[in-house]
Amino acid sequence: MSDARLREEICRFARSLFERGLTPGASGNIxxxxxxxxxxxxxxxxxLGHLDPARLSRLDAQGRLVAGDPPTKELPLHSALYDTRTGAQAIVHLHSTHAVAVSMLPEIDPACVLPPLTAYSLMRAGQVALVPYYRPGDPAVADAIKGLAGRYASVLLANHGPVVAGASLEAAVFAMEELEETAKLHLLLRNLNPRLLTPAQIADLVEVFGVDVPAPHAHGPAAGGAGTAPPE
Structure with a gap:
């Protein structure tokens, strides 16, 4: 994909996320x-709803600005994910309402934030880890991400928002959308004892689609890799 086309794609996906209310104001970054x-x-x-393709930040391999406007202050977050998820080609970070709400619940398991509610929650986003609260832009968040050792493609920052790494920009956006919808379902079903996917059903997803989750799902980190969306 050409540089110009990629810039247009970033702006197109960003505008779509913004217009659907998934990240308000000047929040979120890609x-x-x-x-x-x-x-x-x-x-x-x-x-994200009003980006100019020509003004996107162009960074070199060391993360130094070489062209465009100054980049998001969340660069340490992105850098840590690229360093540890070696197959990742794109990262999306939002302040989506339901995922942020889930990050504040006292009972969530940091190693497995969301239960296995749907097939696509696992196929797109995989297992989600929780990282403790850090001030936005705090370089210390990079150490917390690196501490996950690349085991998670989807991470929830406490009292802040979700961040997802994908094998492509489209894959990262689709995974982020699925994570937010799963967080919404989780809040709707909280304390209602919903029927979850069984270990056998999860194992079937792993075998058929190569889903990147551990077995059993409820405990333990996911394996490394960028995370990919299976065919429809």
Whole structure:
């Protein structure tokens, strides 16, 4: 994909996420890894609904700005995920309402934030880890992400929002959307004893689609890799 086309795709997906209320105001950020090891990233204090392709931040392989507007202050978060999820080609971070709400619940398991409610929650987002609260832009969040050792493609930042790494920009966006919908379902069904996918059903998803989750699902980290969306 050409540089110009990739810039347009970033802005198109970002606008879609914003217009559907998945990240308000100037919140959220997106990055895509380039063939030379550098990145394109959304600028700091920019609304995902009103991006200019020509003003996206162009970073070199060391994360230094080489063109465009100053990048998102969440660069340490993106850098840590790229370093540990070696197959990741894109990262999406939002402040989506239901995922943020789940991150505040006292009973959630940091190693497995969301229960296996649907097949696509596992097929797209996989197992989700919780990282403790850090001030937005705090470089310490990078150490927390690196502490997960690349085992999770989807991470929830406490009292902040979800971040997802994908094998492509489209895959990362689709995984983020599925994570938010699963968080919504989880809140709707909380304390109602919903019927979850069984270990056998999860094992079937792993075998047929190569879903990147551990067995049993309820405990333990996922294996490494970028995370991919299976065919429809």
């Amino acid at each position: 990055s895509v890894r380039l063939p030379d090891g550098g990145w394109l990233a959304t600028p700091t204090n920019a609304s």
